[in-house]
Amino acid sequence: MKEKGFTQVVTVGVLAIGLVASVYLAGQKTGLFPRASSISKPVTPPPSAGPTKPPPITQPVSRPDKTPFPTHAPSAYFLDQSTHNVRIPPSDTKIINDIYVVLKDKATKKPVARQDNFSYEWSIDDPRLAKVNPYAFCVEGVLSPCPFGHANITTFMPRGSARIYVVVKNKTTGMRMADAMFSLTVNPIFGPTSSPKPTPIPTPIPRPTPIACTPCQANVTKSGKVSFADIMAVIRCFGRSAADRCVAADVNGNGRVEYTDLNCVWRNMGKTCTVK
Structure with a gap:
């Protein structure tokens, strides 16, 4: 009986040892139980060249202002005005209220010779005060047909102020080439003796x-x-x-x-x- 009991104990012990060994081997394969060599050796980090810099932040490209881009090149012309401030008395048959503009080249500062393809548009912002009467005239250096760059003024009221505009356009394209503005003041005190205009x-x-x-x-x-x-x-x-x-x-x-x-x-x- 004693030998039989001893044999059973040995058999159970061997089976237990085999079971533990099987569990340990399976744990090494799955990483549950690391090898002794990996535990004993310290993990050394790889050499570094220095602190890692963060990647640069790329800002979106934007326009410095919101002004629209020009649709065409700036005009090469300008209007030379006889005056900017027109001070005249009420209309009189013996008074000439004459104003004019001359279309000139910005580069040469000389009158544009050929103007047959240009139109002159005159207007006044208060037609109750006065009327602008354009007429054709060729200054020195301008070829015929003469442009309507001159105008005289007929007033309807004894006093008041307004603005007179003249715009030069290209007849073919309709593009504005140059413009000018006159400040008009009508008052009886602006008689022919107190001002060189009117003449x-x-x-x-x-x-x-x-x-x-x-x-x-x-x-x-x-x-x-x-x-x-x-x-x-x-x-x-x-x-x-x-x-x-x-x-x-x-x-x-x-x-x-x-x-x-x-x-x-x-x-x-x-x-x-x-x-x-």
Whole structure:
């Protein structure tokens, strides 16, 4: 009985040892029980070149302002104005309220010679106060047909203020090439004696003239026909030197615009300049 009991104990012990060994081997395969070599050796971190820098933050590209991009190149022209502030009395048949603009090249500062493809649009923001009457005129250096760069003003009220606008556009494209603005003030105190503008119309005096006065000489604006615009051109330069942008109005060529020039234009009113 004792031998049988001893044999059973040994058998159970062997089975228990085998079971423990099987569990241990299975634990090593699954990592549950690490090997003794891995436990005894300390884990050494890999060498490092220095502190790791965070990646740079990329900011979204944005425009510095919100202004719209231009749809076309800036104009190469500008308007040279006779004045910026127009101060005139109420309309009088003996007073000429004349203003004008000259289209010039920004690079050369000279008048644009050919303007047949340009239109001049005049307007006033208070039509109850006054009316703008444009007319064609060729300043020195501008070829015919003459642009409507000149205008006279007819007032309807004794007092008031308004703004007069003129816009030059390309007839083909409709693009605005240049513009200008006049500040208009109407008041009886702005009489002809207190201001150089408006200028009194001189009365033509019949006098013999030493020049052969022809319609072509009298056609100051070079429009092809002597008209009231030629009279206005001479009046605007009356008493001034021809060198003061009044070469065309100096009909007799003596260097000064005077009565003989006005008489020549007056006597050829309505006649056509025929170049042979």
